[in-house]
Amino acid sequence: MGAWWAPQTIATQSSKRVSMDQVMISDLHRHVGETVTIRGWLHGRRSSGKIQFIQVRDGSGIVQGVLMKKTVDEALFKRCDALPQESSLSVKGTVRAEARAPGGHELSLTEIEIHQEADRDYPIAPKEHSIGFLMEHRHLWLRSRKPHATLRIRATIVKAVRDFFDSHGFLLIDAPIFTPAACEGTTTLFEVQYFDEKAYLTQSGQLYMEAAAMAHGRVYCFGPAFRAEKSKTRRHLTEFWMVEPEMAYGELEDVMQLAEGLLTFIVERVLESRREDLKVLERDLSKLEAVRPPFPRISYSDAVERIKVRRAELLRSPDEEQRKLAEGCLTEWGGDFGAPDETLLSGQYDRPVLVHRYPAAVKAFYMKRDPADERLALCVDVLAPEGYGEIIGGGQRADSLEFLESRIAEHGLPREAFQWYLDLRKYGSVPHSGFGLGIERTVAWICGAEHLRECIPFPRMLYKIYP
RNA sequence: UCCCGGAUAGCUCAAUGGUGGAGCGAGCGGCUGUUAACCGCUAGGUUGUAGGUUCGAGUCCUACUCCGGGAGCCA
Secondary structure (H helix, E strand, O other): OOOOOOHHHHHHOOOOOOOOOEOOHHHHHHHOOOEEEEEEEEEEEEEOOOEEEEEEEOOOOEEEEEEEHHHOOHHHHHHHHOOOOOOEEEEEEEEEEOOOOOOOEEEEEEEEEEEEOOOOOOOOOOOOOOHHHHHHOHHHHOOOHHHHHHHHHHHHHHHHHHHHHHOOOOEEOOOOOEEOOOOOOOOOOOEEEEOOEEEEEOOOOHHHHHHHHHHHOEEEEEEEEEOOOOOOOOOOOOEEEEEEEEEEOOOHHHHHHHHHHHHHHHHHHHHHHOHHHHHHOOOOHHHHHOOOOOOOEEEHHHHHHHHHHHHHHHHOOOOHHHHHHHHOOOOOOOOOOOHHHHHHHHOOOOOOEEEEOOEHHHOOOOEOEEOOEEEEEOEEEEEEOOOOEEEEEEEEEOOOHHHHHHHHHHOOOOOHHHHHHHHHHHOOOOOEEEEEEEHHHHHHHHHOOOOHHHHOOOOOEOOEOOO
C-alpha cells in the first residue's frame, strides 16, 4: 500500500486505511473480527468500576470502545478513567458487531495511546447551551454532532450544485471579490481601500456572469457575497455563499426550469447520500421526499390575491400569532413581499414555489420588462417550504442599450462604472437570464436549521466577527 | 436603525424588597453493559457596569454595555 495520499488510495475508497492498520469509523463494518486502530478524540466516557466505555470520534463517525480492567495495564486503565473529554488518542481493538451500540459496532480495546490530555475545562458539556455561548465557541462547537452533520450536508449540497451545472453545459467562471462600484445600487456594501481608490466587496457576481455568458454561452460562478446591511434576523449573514448561473439566449421560462431542476437534484443527492446526517439533525425526511417536480408557479399578481384572501381568514383566527402574521402582510398590489407574506404564501405548498413577474418598481434596474405588461419585470423568486423564505432570486436581464441607459440614470447610478456592462448591449446583445441561489438558506431549509449561522462554518453577522 | 425580552456558580436556570440555591460540568470515592449512566461527598459567587430610591436591593428607578428574538432590506 502506498502513502495515504496516493491517487489510487483516494480514487478507490474501497478501504480508507491511511496508515498501517488505521481504519475510519465509517468503514468499521468492513472490518468485523479484525484488529484495527482508530485515531481521534475522546467524545465521551462512562465507567463502572472494572469496565469503561470510551466513545471515540475521528471525523467520520463515533464508535464506542470497551475497556476491561483485566485486559489492560492497571495504570493505563486508571488514566483512561480520568481522561478529559476531547483528549486526542489512538485506540486499538477488535471490531465486534454489537446490537446495543448506536453505530452497530463496538471495539474491544487492547491498546490506548494518549496524544494529548485535554484541559479539564472543555466548555461544551453534554447539556443544553444557549446559542450565544455556542457561537462564542464555534471553533469547538464544530466538533459536536449537529454542527458536524450540518457541515457535511453543506459540502454535499455544494458538490451537487457543481455537478449539476458541470453536467448541464455550464462553465465555471469566477467573479471578482473586489468591485469598483455597487452591482445593483440598492444594498449597503463593505468599503475597502484599494490602493489610492475606494473599492467594495462584491454583493453579487451576476453582472460579470452576463459578460462571461456572452463569451461561453452558459456559465456559473460560485463564491462569497458581502452585504453590509444591518440586518439582524435568522435569515441574514454579512458574508454568505451564492451560486449564480447565467444563460445566453435564456428566457424567463428557462430560468424557472433550471431552478426547478437544480433544487430537485440537490434534494435527491442529499437524500441518497446523507441520510445518517439528516437523522442526527432529526430532520423530517417526508418533507424532503415531497420535493419533486413540477413545482407550483404563481404570478405575483395572483399571489397578492391569495395573500389578501388568506390574510382576511387569519385576521379572524383565535390564535394571536396567526393574527400578528396576517397584520404584517401587504394589502394591495405593488409592494414587495416581506417575511410575513412569504411565510403565508409558502405555507400553502409542500414544495418550493416559484413566484414570477413582480412589479418592476420593486426589483433591480437590470430586469427586463414583461412585453405583455410593462409594469412587470420578467423575474422569478423561489420560496422554500416550511417558512425558510427566498432561496433563489433571478430572471431575464434587460438586453436593450437604451432601456438600460435610462434605468441607470433613473436610479442615479454612476454611468462610468457601468460602461463595461452597457458594452454588452452594444456588441451582439441577446436575451439572457440567470439567478442566484443562496447556499446557506438552502442548507438551512434542507437541514431544518433554525438559523443561517448554523449553516456556515464561521458565520459573519452584524457586529460579530469572532471567532 | 426601530420594537420586544434578557444578563445570578464554568454551563442551563431558581430565589415575595429581609442570611443567594438546584441540576449539569469539575474534584474525590463506589459500581462488570453504560447510552446526556447511576449513588455518596467536596469545591465553586464583586448577582453585566455606573449611579439612584430604601433601615435594607439579585429584586424597584435611570443611564450605559453586551446578548437573544423580531421588523425593514435581501440570498
